[in-house]
Structures are given as C-alpha cells and as structure tokens.
Amino acid sequence: METLSEAGDNVLGNYDSVARRAMESLFRTFENFSEGTIVVDVHGRVVWINKRYAARFGFADPQEAVGLDCERVIPNSLMRDVVDTGKPILLDIMEAGREPMIVMRLPIKDDDGNTVGAVGFALFDELKALTPLLSHYTRARDELAATRRTLEQTRRAKYTFASFVGNSPATLEVKRLARRAAQVDAPVLLLGETGTGKELLAHAIHAGSLRADRPLVTVNVAAIPDALLEVEFFGAAPGAYTGAERKGRVGKFELADGGTLFLDEIGDMPLALQSKLLRALQDKEIEPIGSNRIIRSDVRIIAATSADLPALVEAGKFRADLYYRLNVVPICLPPLRQRQADLLPLAYAILEEICRRTERDAPVLSDCALSLMGQHDWPGNVRELRNTLERLVMLHDGGAVDASRLAPLLGRRAVTAPPVAPVTASPLAQTRTPEQMPPTDPLGYAEAMAQYEAAYLSQALAASGGNVPRAARAIGISRAAFYKKLVAHRAAGRMAPAGITET
Numbered sequence: 059m060e061t062l063s064e065a066g067d068n069v070l071g072n073y074d075s076v077a078r079r080a081m082e083s084l085f086r087t088f089e090n091f092s093e094g095t096i097v098v099d100v101h102g103r104v105v106w107i108n109k110r111y112a113a114r115f116g117f118a119d120p121q122e123a124v125g126l127d128c129e130r131v132i133p134n135s136l137m138r139d140v141v142d143t144g145k146p147i148l149l150d151i152m153e154a155g156r157e158p159m160i161v162m163r164l165p166i167k168d169d170d171g172n173t174v175g176a177v178g179f180a181l182f183d184e185l186k187a188l189t190p191l192l193s194h195y196t197r198a199r200d201e202l203a204a205t206r207r208t209l210e211q212t213r214r215a216k217y218t219f220a221s222f223v224g225n226s227p228a229t230l231e232v233k234r235l236a237r238r239a240a241q242v243d244a245p246v247l248l249l250g251e252t253g254t255g256k257e258l259l260a261h262a263i264h265a266g267s268l269r270a271d272r273p274l275v276t277v278n279v280a281a282i283p284d285a286l287l288e289v290e291f292f293g294a295a296p297g298a299y300t301g302a303e304r305k306g307r308v309g310k311f312e313l314a315d316g317g318t319l320f321l322d323e324i325g326d327m328p329l330a331l332q333s334k335l336l337r338a339l340q341d342k343e344i345e346p347i348g349s350n351r352i353i354r355s356d357v358r359i360i361a362a363t364s365a366d367l368p369a370l371v372e373a374g375k376f377r378a379d380l381y382y383r384l385n386v387v388p389i390c391l392p393p394l395r396q397r398q399a400d401l402l403p404l405a406y407a408i409l410e411e412i413c414r415r416t417e418r419d420a421p422v423l424s425d426c427a428l429s430l431m432g433q434h435d436w437p438g439n440v441r442e443l444r445n446t447l448e449r450l451v452m453l454h455d456g457g458a459v460d461a462s463r464l465a466p467l468l469g470r471r472a473v474t475a476p477p478v479a480p481v482t483a484s485p486l487a488q489t490r491t492p493e494q495m496p497p498t499d500p501l502g503y504a505e506a507m508a509q510y511e512a513a514y515l516s517q518a519l520a521a522s523g524g525n526v527p528r529a530a531r532a533i534g535i536s537r538a539a540f541y542k543k544l545v546a547h548r549a550a551g552r553m554a555p556a557g558i559t560e561t
C-alpha cells in the first residue's frame with residue numbers, strides 16, 4: 059500500500075510536518091476562498107486581518123486595524139466569545155452592512171491546549187452552495203423586519219386633533235382640554251357614551267404629546283377575559299402558566315414603555331386587578347408573571363369609560379384610590395344628540411372618507427333626510443352615524459337620498475309615502491310577526507328561530523351603536539359566540555353585512 063511518504067516528497071515525510079502542512083494548506087485554502095480572514099489574540103485584539111476584509115470595514119490599510127479590539131473593527135464580532143470559551147463557532151450568519159456573511163470561527167490553541175487566540179473566516183460570494191440557505195435567511199430576515207414595521211405602525215397614533223370633526227361649542231371645549239392634556243404627562247380620563255370619540259381623542263392626545271414617536275398601546279379591558287388580563291398587562295415568563303407560549307409574553311406595560319398606554323373600558327376592570335394596576339402606576343414597575351424580574355415601565359396613562367365611574371366606586375366595584383389616580387385630567391365627551399351643530403360636518407366628513415375608501419359616489423342627502431337625522435337621538439353616537447352612512451353608501455343606487463330611504467337604516471318605519479323599499483330595510487325592520495307572514499309560505503321552525511335570533515342580535519347591535527363586545531355583554535353571551543352567530547347569519551343573508559365595530 060502506498061504511504062504518504064512514498065506518495066509525496068519529503069515534505070510529507072513525518073507525522074508532525076504532515077499535520078502542519080495540512081493546517082497551513084487549510085488556512086491558505088480558506089484564506090483564498092474567504093471574503094475575509096481575521097486573527098485575534100487572547101485579549102480579543104486584532105493581530106492580523108486580510109486586506110479585503112479590512113477594506114470591507116473601512117480600513118484602507120489592514121495595519122490600521124491591528125491592535126484594536128475586534129468589536130471596534132467588526133461591530134458584531136463574536137471572536138472574543140471563541141477566545142473566552144475556547145470553543146469554535148463552526149457555521150454562523152453575521153450581519154455586516156450590505157449583506158449577511160457566513161462565518162466560521164475557530165480557537166487557536168498552544169501545545170498545552172490553552173486558547174491563545176482565534177481565527178475567523180467570512181465566506182459569501184464564492185460559496186454558491188450556500189446560496190439557497192442565504193436567500194432563505196435573507197427572506198426570513200426581511201419578512202421579520204416588515205412584520206416589525208407593521209407592528210410599529212399599529213402602535214402609532216392613527217388620529218390627530220384634525221381628525222376630530224366638529225365645531226359645536228361643546229366639541230371645541232373638548233378639543234381645547236385635550237390639547238392641554240397633550241402638553242402634560244398626567245393621566246387623562248375620557249368619559250362619554252359609547253361612540254362619542256374617546257378612542258379617537260386618546261390617539262390625538264398621544265400624537266400631540268412629547269411621547270408621539272414612542273408607542274401607543276391599547277388594552278380594551280372589556281374585550282379580554284378576566285383570567286388573561288393580568289398577563290396582558292404585565293406579561294409572563296416562559297412557561298409561567300398553563301398554555302403560556304413557550305417563549306413567554308411581553309406585557310402591554312413593557313410594550314408601551316416610554317409611550318402611552320390607553321386603557322379602554324377601564325370600568326370593566328376586575329377588582330382584583332385594580333390594585334395591581336394601581337401599584338404598577340405608582341411604582342412605575344412591573345413584574346411579569348412567574349419571572350421574579352422587575353421591569354421599569356414609564357408609561358403615560360389615558361383611560362376611557364362609558365360607565366359611571368363614581369357610581370361604580372360608590373357600589374364598591376371600582377377602587378376609589380385608582381379612580382383618583384386616573385381622574386387627574388378628566389374630559390367629558392358629550393353625546394351627539396347634545397351637539398346638533400356637529401351632525402352635518404360629521405356626516406359629510408364621514409361620507410367623504412367612506413366614498414374615497416370605497417371609490418363610490420357620495421350620495422346626496424335631501425333636506426328631509428337631513429332633518430330626519432336631526433330628529434334621531436343617536437344612542438350609538440358617531441359610531442352609529444358612521445355605520446348608518448356606511449350602509450347608506452353600500453345600498454345607494456343613485457339619486458338623492460330622501461327620508462324614506464334613511465328611515466329603515468335608523469331603525470324606523472318610513473316617515474313618508476311610498477313605503478320603505480325592502481332592500482334597504484335593517485334586519486329588525488324586516489322581522490315580521492307570525493300574523494304578518496304570508497300564509498302560503500310558512501317558514502320551517504329552525505329558520506323562523508334563526509330569523510328571530512338574527513333580528514335579536516341586530517337589535518342588540520343597534521342599541522350598542524354597532525359595538526360587538528358591548529352588545530354581547532348586554533345580552534349575556536360571549537363576544538366569540540356573538541361573532542360566530544353574526545358570521546352565520548350574514549352568510550345566510552339574514553343580517554346586513556356592514557355596521558359593526560370591534561372596539
């Protein structure tokens with residue numbers, strides 16, 4: 059059998075020189091093939107770097123990099139870790155400016171096995187075999203960045219003071235107070251019936267405050283089951299509770315750090331959690347569930363409720379100390395029926411926005427339609443107005459909208475002859491008593507019950523201004539069950555497709 063010494067010349071003649079030669083040639087091969095090679099000493103300082111790699115990091119002459127800490131030359135360098143642990147990092151992806159690099163880092167040992175430095179190779183252009191891996195990584199990285207951007211966008215204010223339409227004296231006063239609130243850092247308490255614009259105003263206050271370029275994070279207290287609220291607020295360590303995500307969960311306090319935490323429907327906060335919230339607000343510290351870790355959180359609180367908070371305090375359902383803590387800058391948003399002067403500007407602004415978004419022609423509202431709108435008491439306030447106009451635009455088939463077309467959308471019978479066209483009738487208006495059913499066309503029991511349920515849900519929705527969580531609460535079923543029924547009835551054509559909101 060041919061031995062190495064027979065096969066090669068004297069260079070390969072003995073064991074030690076074979077090993078040395080192999081190492082040298084390995085180094086040369088890597089050095090030739092790699093985009094960059096770097097060697098650091100036991101202190102993590104650069105002792106050698108090739109020209110190409112030095113140039114990539116802005117050193118025209120490699121000598122300029124020699125003697126510097128490796129992180130000063132390569133910002134994300136892990137060479138120091140290799141020196142410290144004595145362990146190689148055989149394959150890694152490193153971000154370095156233009157595009158990611160595949161890097162390999164190996165410890166350099168002395169004869170006694172002590173780590174005396176490390177050598178790193180960066181590979182990219184030449185490694186065609188790694189192209190699929192790299193492009194997979196690049197795609198994943200870009201997707202992650204895009205998701206982060208979207209998430210950040212959702213944590214920005216969607217509205218400013220300019221979005222808050224209305225010139226009635228009451229609205230001007232609300233805006234004046236809100237503008238002042240934006241300039242201070244104290245808690246704000248927004249009070250008002252459903253759909254009066256509390257959330258919109260919270261966004262505007264955040265957008266007008268010094269915290270505007272930090273996150274605005276919303277917690278809708280009513281929409282989250284009591285059992286999950288604590289985690290929602292404070293977060294949880296990995297595996298802290300049954301069903302917890304493996305990686306744990308970041309709480310809204312932490313997410314909102316430096317920005318604004320908007321607590322919608324604060325009146326629905328369970329008593330047990332109220333004291334924890336109060337403590338978090340006082341100490342500006344939170345402890346994620348199961349973590350033993352204290353996190354500082356600097357948030358500005360804006361709370362909102364349509365409930366009568368003093369009455370809840372009186373009834374022992376809301377802590378007085380929390381109420382006083384939140385009620386530093388109270389702002390009351392009056393219901394729409396008490397600011398008639400806002401109705402038309404609001405209707406036109408909303409119509410314009412809907413028509414722009416849906417690329418439809420704006421319907422012309424006749425005088426009698428406008429006067430009917432003025433007579434309506436808008437229990438769902440601006441949300442109800444918006445939902446009504448959404449439906450109006452959807453059903454509009456040209457021509458001026460008169461009162462008889464509008465009436466069914468407001469849950470009324472037609473106010474002028476001829477009778478209301480059935481196509482625009484709301485599910486409630488379409489509901490007939492058994493006596494009114496055509497005798498020749500009796501409905502099956504199941505369909506009759508389904509129609510009744512659809513009308514019942516529509517009524518609950520109308521009474522809550524299209525707010526599903528509120529409607530669900532009012533009739534005593536879960537939000538999920540309400541949505542499920544809604545979807546089923548819509549699919550079966552028993553309910554109109556538009557006119558609900560989630561908040």
Ligand SMILES: Nc1ncnc2c1ncn2[C@@H]1O[C@H](COP(=O)(O)OP(=O)(O)OP(=O)(O)O)[C@@H](O)[C@H]1O
Pocket residue numbers: 221222223224250251252253254255256257258259322362363364404440441444525561
């Ligand atoms: N002054 C306003 N100008 C323009 N749009 C408004 C105004 N007030 C309310 N809206 C619109 O009405 C709808 C309901 O407003 P918002 O969600 O802010 O009310 P809310 O008081 O927070 O209601 P809820 O108590 O039910 O959560 C939104 O579509 C909002 O954009």
